Each structure stands twice: as C-alpha cells, then as structure tokens.
Amino acid sequence: MRTSADLTEESMAHLLEIFPECFTEGRIDFDKLRATLGEEVDSRPERYSFTWAGKRDALRLLQVPSRATLIPCASESVNFDQTNNLFIEGDNLEVLKLLYKSYFGRVKMIYIDPPYNTGNDFIYPDNFADPLDTYLRLTGQKDNGGNLLTSNPESSGRYHSAWLSMLYPRLFVARQFLSDDGVIFVSIDDHEVHNLRLLMNEVFGEENFVAQVTVLSNPKGRVLGEHFARSHDYLLVYTRNALETELSISKTPDEVDAQYQESDENGRHRLLELRNTHRQFGRFNRPKLYYSLYINPTNGEVFLHPEKGFIDVLPIWDDGFEGCWSWGREKASRERQLLIGKAIGGKWKVYRKAYAIGENGDTPRKKLKTIWTDKEYHTEKGQEALDELIPGRVFQSPKPVALIKTQLELCNDLDALVVDFYAGSCTSAHAALELNCEDGGNRRFVCVQLPEPTPEGSEARKQGFKTIAEVGKERIRRVIQKMKKESASKLDIKTRDTGEDLGFKVFKLAESNYKPWAGVEDKDSNQYAKTMDLYTDPLVPGWKPENVIWEVAIKEGYGLNSRIEPVPGVKGNAVYRVTDPDKAQGFRLCLDDTLKPATLKALNLGKDDIFICRDKALDDEGAANLALQCRLKTI
Ligand SMILES: C[S@@+](CC[C@H](N)C(=O)[O-])C[C@H]1O[C@@H](n2cnc3c(N)ncnc32)[C@H](O)[C@@H]1O
Structure with missing residues (x-):
C-alpha cells in the first residue's frame, strides 16, 4: 500500500x-x-502553554499518513490538459497530506475561512483510527452508521476543544506549504478569535503574527445579537517568516497624483526629509548617521564635502535635539543625485526624491491600516457577486471578492500560488481569476472543498447542486465564461488567445488503487500466507491506468500540474512519461503485465532515469539487470 x-x-x-x-x-x-x-x-x-481536551489525538491524526488518492475528473474541469488551477473535492486534511510532498514550501498565500464555530456549523468529525473511512461514510460512499454531519452545539462539553482539534492538524500541515515569504490569512469572528490567536501562535510562532485586521462586514450590525449589534469580522495574518515577508498594496492613481507633485527630467516625485523623523533614533544611538551634509545654495545640490559658500547642515531638530540621517555616508554618496537642499522658512534642510515610478517600473506602495471599512468588504457584496453568477442564493454569505483580492494584492506577487482549503463557493478562485485579468498576473489557485451536502429543500438543491463542492465548481466555470466573454468583447474578436489561464482541473479524494494491507505481522501464520496470496496483485480489481498513474505521481511527490503523455516510438507496451513542470523532474511508467525486451531497448534507460513497472512484469533476473541500468521502482 x-x-x-x-x-x-x-x-x-x-x-x-x-x-x-x-x-x-x-x-x-x-x-x-x-x-x-x-x-x-x-x-x-x-x-x-495552550492546551485543550483532545490535543494529543489531534496530533496523532497528523501522524497518520493518508492512504487515499486523488482521481482526475476531466469532464468537470475546464481546459484540463493546459490549466494550472485546481479544484480538489475532499476532506482538506487528507488532501493536504497527499499534496504535502509536492507543495512543500511553494505556496505564497493561503486564505481560509473555516467554520466560525457559532454552534450551528458542521465541524468535520475527524477520526485518527481511520480518517479515510470517516470521509467515505460522510460522503455516502460507504454505509454511514449514524449522522456524521451534525453541528457542534455550544452546549457540548467540548465545544471549543472539538473546533481546535479540527483546525490544529490542518494549520500544522498548511504551514509546511508556505514559502519562506509566504503568508496566511484566516477569517474568523468573536466566537473563536481568542483561541485561534493562541493556536496560530503555537503553529506559526508568535513572532510571525502580523496583524489582526478588523473588517467591517455588516455596517448595520446584527440586530439579533445580545447587548451589541456586532458588525465586524477579523482577518488574522501570520507569515511563515515575518523577516522575509513584506505586505503592502499599490497606491491608487489619485493618491499618487496628490502625493507626487514635484517633477524633474526623471519623472514625478515627492520630497521626503532625509532626517530620521523618529526621536528614538539620534546621535546618541546612531552616531554613524550623524554627519554634515553640504548644500550649494545656488542650486540646492548636496555634497559630502565642504566648499566655499556651501551651507553645512546637520540632522538637528528645531528644539536642538541631535537626531540622525536615515542614510549612512556611503549611501548618501552613492545616491547623491537623489538629494536636494531647500531653504524652508529660512532654514536649510536636506530632502531625498522618491519617484512615483521606480527604476524597475515599481509603482509606489503603502501599508494598509488594520481596520478595513470599504463597502466592497461588506458581506452583502460577497452575496451579490455570487448571486449575479448563480442567481437564487445557492450558498449563504460567501466572502466578498474584494476581501481576497486585497490579500492577493498585499502579497505583491503576480505569479503567486494561492491555496484555500475551506473553499465553500470558491470566492478565492474568483478573486484570483479576476485580479489576473485586471493586472495581467499569472496567479494560480488550489481550492479544496468537502462535498458537504446542501440542505434538503434549499435553493441549491432545487437547482441541482447536491453538494457545496458542486456550487464551487459551477461558480468557477461561470467566472471563466464571463471572463472569456468580457475579454472577447473588449477586443471585438471572438477567440482571442490572451495567454490567461482560464481553466481549472478537478480532482476528487478517493480510496487508493492499492489494496489496503490487512496487517498480519506473524510471518509464520497461515493467515499471513493467505494474505500474501491476496497481494500477488497489489492493485484493486478494476483499477484504471489513469488513476494509478496519478496515484503513483502524487505519492512520488509530483504536483497535480504534472503532464502525462504516452512515450512515442514504443511498440508493444503502453509506456507513459510523467513530468512535473514546476520541479523539472519526470519518470516513465508501464502498467502492463509483461514488458517486451523491445520496449526496454527503445526506452534506452540511463542510470538517472526513473522507471516504474509492475513487479510481475519482470522476472528476478530481468529486475536485477534493470535495477543496475536505471532507478527501478515496482508496483
Ligand atoms: C465558511 S465556508 C467558506 C466560504 C468561502 N470562503 C466562500 O467565500 O464561499 C467553510 C467551508 O468549509 C467547508 N469545510 C468544512 N470542513 C471541511 C473539511 N474538512 N474539508 C474541506 N472543506 C471543509 C464547508 O463545507 C464550508 O463550505
């Protein structure tokens, strides 16, 4: 297995x-x-320390490797063979475990919007003894013995613990996905924000806490609330490594116009005082930043050496406090052309020019405040965006598209790989596709969503959406259609190839193609011999080659954007080449029962080539020879 x-x-x-x-x-x-x-x-x-009932079991759950697989589903996808966007249907913990090897350290941004634990939410009933079994029963793929889809009521003695135990292992694996400059945003409200902070401090480290943003989500307030009409949510922001991460967004054209009012032959700029404006820094603790600069009063040019008629300027405050410059001598000398002296109110000061457009075309950026009040972040905007695509309220309270677009902008990475493993109606996929269209980005998304059944009698059911996953996939399809239409009409050309990735491929969590190991350890017993007989073919009856190839690829650590192609020029056996464009690695594989000598000759395998075939396809001698020739693995 x-x-x-x-x-x-x-x-x-x-x-x-x-x-x-x-x-x-x-x-x-x-x-x-x-x-x-x-x-x-x-x-x-x-x-x-921070602990709760069940924490140890939650950790044990993390240690159980997944025995599931992901199967491709081209008919539900758009542009399966070309796209790099993914939608994966399944329990996110099993899926994260399966993707762990291939996505380790590659993800720039994770956004999640887990159940807030309001008392009415469904909290995934993890079972560390057999995680996949729980999933199969929950999704009706196996006889369900009892309703697993119940909520976690506040009256439950383990109300907070159950929620923490559910989230802990998922955050733990998710952290491993982040790149060194990666960042995670988590939506949450008052029910669990205090516990989530502690949990994230534990998983990500307190030093990687960046912000607890308050988002004005419901300006009227919840009239049904007790004492106060609650009107906000939170967004917790943590990084993999705060020292490696920078979060900022582009200034708007209006802000640039208002702030960059000077101009010279190099473009628009604004003047910022070179003197450090913070009083906690000065000659007393930054002596090297305290030195004279000399201004030529006829044209404002700044020098590091004195000359006759030049004005000698020190970073001294009006009240006599000896401050310091924000640049050292070396930088001031190197960037001297950016410095300019001006006499303001009879007093000479040194300024540096900050250009609106930097040398490599960067536009000015700014830090965001920790309270977000723009109406684009109101919950009703999220609902409007979904209702416009799929009328009839098929999913309640999706997040506003702008909320996730802002997070993407904060990451300042046009090629970001973005993961949302509580995808719901897939607002994050919508945001990534839309922002790519607007700024020419090439962000890729991975959405993971449980096929949680939609409520009986709900509008979603009436429209034929049996699960929330179906709503999410349909939303992505409609966003893609809308974008294709918009970009075609913009240029008035029906089939414009924009180079944008307007597709996504669907995979679903499923039982492995390998037979589960029945676990007889006593090698001398009859039972062991019988079990071994069963395993002469380790694959399940009725296995499909495509599914097995994907399972091998996933478990070898290949990403889901790997390409699978038949190897040309090989007759008599079906041989496939699997390549992962993101990792520049590949292997060849044949699932036939026998391997023809002509096949091996045509493949001409070298010592660095990985070749995977059925164990039964080779006799002992053939296997030994092939293992000397290449990196042989058998099934
Ligand atoms: C609050 S919703 C997310 C809404 C989403 N942000 C949007 O804008 O549409 C949380 C989603 O997580 C899903 N979910 C809960 N447990 C899950 C699990 N173990 N694996 C995958 N998805 C899960 C639920 O089905 C639910 O749709």
Whole structure:
C-alpha cells in the first residue's frame, strides 16, 4: 500500500540532520537531546502553554499518513490538459497530506475561512483510527452508521476543544506549504478569535503574527445579537517568516497624483526629509548617521564635502535635539543625485526624491491600516457577486471578492500560488481569476472543498447542486465564461488567445488503487500466507491506468500540474512519461503485465532515469539487470 508523506518520519529526519549524536539505532535518545540543549529545555512544572481536551489525538491524526488518492475528473474541469488551477473535492486534511510532498514550501498565500464555530456549523468529525473511512461514510460512499454531519452545539462539553482539534492538524500541515515569504490569512469572528490567536501562535510562532485586521462586514450590525449589534469580522495574518515577508498594496492613481507633485527630467516625485523623523533614533544611538551634509545654495545640490559658500547642515531638530540621517555616508554618496537642499522658512534642510515610478517600473506602495471599512468588504457584496453568477442564493454569505483580492494584492506577487482549503463557493478562485485579468498576473489557485451536502429543500438543491463542492465548481466555470466573454468583447474578436489561464482541473479524494494491507505481522501464520496470496496483485480489481498513474505521481511527490503523455516510438507496451513542470523532474511508467525486451531497448534507460513497472512484469533476473541500468521502482 502506498501512502502520503509520513510527517513524523520527516521531522525525525530533520532532527537527525541537526542532532545526529542524539540518535541511537534510528531512535531518538531524549536524555541526550536534553543534555545537548542544556539550559534551553524548559522543565518547570508550571509553564505557559495552550492546551485543550483532545490535543494529543489531534496530533496523532497528523501522524497518520493518508492512504487515499486523488482521481482526475476531466469532464468537470475546464481546459484540463493546459490549466494550472485546481479544484480538489475532499476532506482538506487528507488532501493536504497527499499534496504535502509536492507543495512543500511553494505556496505564497493561503486564505481560509473555516467554520466560525457559532454552534450551528458542521465541524468535520475527524477520526485518527481511520480518517479515510470517516470521509467515505460522510460522503455516502460507504454505509454511514449514524449522522456524521451534525453541528457542534455550544452546549457540548467540548465545544471549543472539538473546533481546535479540527483546525490544529490542518494549520500544522498548511504551514509546511508556505514559502519562506509566504503568508496566511484566516477569517474568523468573536466566537473563536481568542483561541485561534493562541493556536496560530503555537503553529506559526508568535513572532510571525502580523496583524489582526478588523473588517467591517455588516455596517448595520446584527440586530439579533445580545447587548451589541456586532458588525465586524477579523482577518488574522501570520507569515511563515515575518523577516522575509513584506505586505503592502499599490497606491491608487489619485493618491499618487496628490502625493507626487514635484517633477524633474526623471519623472514625478515627492520630497521626503532625509532626517530620521523618529526621536528614538539620534546621535546618541546612531552616531554613524550623524554627519554634515553640504548644500550649494545656488542650486540646492548636496555634497559630502565642504566648499566655499556651501551651507553645512546637520540632522538637528528645531528644539536642538541631535537626531540622525536615515542614510549612512556611503549611501548618501552613492545616491547623491537623489538629494536636494531647500531653504524652508529660512532654514536649510536636506530632502531625498522618491519617484512615483521606480527604476524597475515599481509603482509606489503603502501599508494598509488594520481596520478595513470599504463597502466592497461588506458581506452583502460577497452575496451579490455570487448571486449575479448563480442567481437564487445557492450558498449563504460567501466572502466578498474584494476581501481576497486585497490579500492577493498585499502579497505583491503576480505569479503567486494561492491555496484555500475551506473553499465553500470558491470566492478565492474568483478573486484570483479576476485580479489576473485586471493586472495581467499569472496567479494560480488550489481550492479544496468537502462535498458537504446542501440542505434538503434549499435553493441549491432545487437547482441541482447536491453538494457545496458542486456550487464551487459551477461558480468557477461561470467566472471563466464571463471572463472569456468580457475579454472577447473588449477586443471585438471572438477567440482571442490572451495567454490567461482560464481553466481549472478537478480532482476528487478517493480510496487508493492499492489494496489496503490487512496487517498480519506473524510471518509464520497461515493467515499471513493467505494474505500474501491476496497481494500477488497489489492493485484493486478494476483499477484504471489513469488513476494509478496519478496515484503513483502524487505519492512520488509530483504536483497535480504534472503532464502525462504516452512515450512515442514504443511498440508493444503502453509506456507513459510523467513530468512535473514546476520541479523539472519526470519518470516513465508501464502498467502492463509483461514488458517486451523491445520496449526496454527503445526506452534506452540511463542510470538517472526513473522507471516504474509492475513487479510481475519482470522476472528476478530481468529486475536485477534493470535495477543496475536505471532507478527501478515496482508496483
Ligand atoms: C465558511 S465556508 C467558506 C466560504 C468561502 N470562503 C466562500 O467565500 O464561499 C467553510 C467551508 O468549509 C467547508 N469545510 C468544512 N470542513 C471541511 C473539511 N474538512 N474539508 C474541506 N472543506 C471543509 C464547508 O463545507 C464550508 O463550505
């Protein structure tokens, strides 16, 4: 049986790399590790920690590798073979585990909008003993023995714990997906914001907390609320590494017009005082930034050396406080042409020119405030956008498109890979597609959504959407249609090839194509022999080649944008080449029961080539020879 990456194994490998001396026979020796770390180990009986009932089980869940797979579903996709956008139907934890190897460290932005735990939400009933079984029963693919789709009522003794246990492993894996400069945004409200902060501090590190943004989502306020009419939500922002990340958005043309009013032969600019405007910095703690600059009063030119008639200027405040410049001597000398002296109210000051358009075409950016009140962020805007595409309210309270577009803009990366693993109606896919159309970006999205049944008798059901996943996919299809229409009408050409990725491919979580291992460990028993007989063919009856190829690719760590093509020039066997364009890696694979010598000759495998075939396709001698020739793996 093939499974996804084993996270415990990977953590052990990291530890082994750093502390080889603390391992004996492949196992960790805690006493040695403790001794190595000495004073850094906190062994006080009372120490600050965040815990809840079930935390340990939630961690165990993380350690169970997924035995599921993802199967492609071209008929529900748009442009399956070309697109790099993905929609994956399934439980997000199983899906994240399966994608772990291929997406590790590659994602620029994660946005999630998990259930807020209002008491009425459905909280996924994880079961670490058999996660896939839970999923199959929940989605009606296996006999359901009891309703698993119940909500988590406030009266439950484990109301907060159940929610935390659900989110903890998912955030934990998600963090591994982020690139060094990656960022995660999480929508939440008062029910769990306090717990979510603590949880995220634990998973991402307190030092990577960036902001708790308050979003005015309902300006009228919830009239049904007690004491107050609640009118806001939150967006928690954490980074993988705060020191590597910069979050800002472009200034609007109006802001640029208002702020950049000077101009010279190099373009529009504004003048910023070179003196550091913060009083906590000055000669007393930045002595190297305290030096004289010399201004030629006839034209304002600034020099680092004195000359007759030049004005000597020091970064001294009006009240005599000895401040400092914001540039050192070296930078001031290198960028001297950006400096200019001006006499304001009879006092000479040094300014630096900040151009509206930088040397590499960058436009000015600004930090966003931590309260977002624009009407585009109101919940009703989210509803309007979905209702316009699919009339009739098929999903309640989707997030506003602008809320996610702003997050994408904050990341300032036109090629960002964006993941939303609580996708709902897929607002994040909508936002990424729309923003790409507006700014020529090439952002790619991965949306993961449970096929949660839509309520009986709901408008969604009436329109034929059996699950929320179906709503999400249909929304993406309609956004794509709308964009194709708009871009065609803009140029008045019906089939314009814009180079935009107006497609998405659908995968679904499913049982593995490999037979599950029944787990008989006693090698001398009859049962063991019988079980082994069953495994002479490790694949399930009725397996489909395409599904097996994808499963092999996923579990080998290949991304879902891998390309699968028949290898040309091979007669007598069906051989496929799988390549992952994002990782520049590939392998060849044949699922036939026998391998013809002519096939191996035509493939001409070298020692770096990976070749995967059925175990039964080779006899012992053939396998030994091939293993010497290339990197052979068998099924
Ligand atoms: C609040 S909604 C997200 C709405 C979304 N932001 C939008 O704008 O449409 C949360 C979604 O997460 C889904 N969900 C809950 N548990 C899940 C799980 N374990 N795996 C995948 N999706 C899940 C629910 O079905 C629900 O649709």
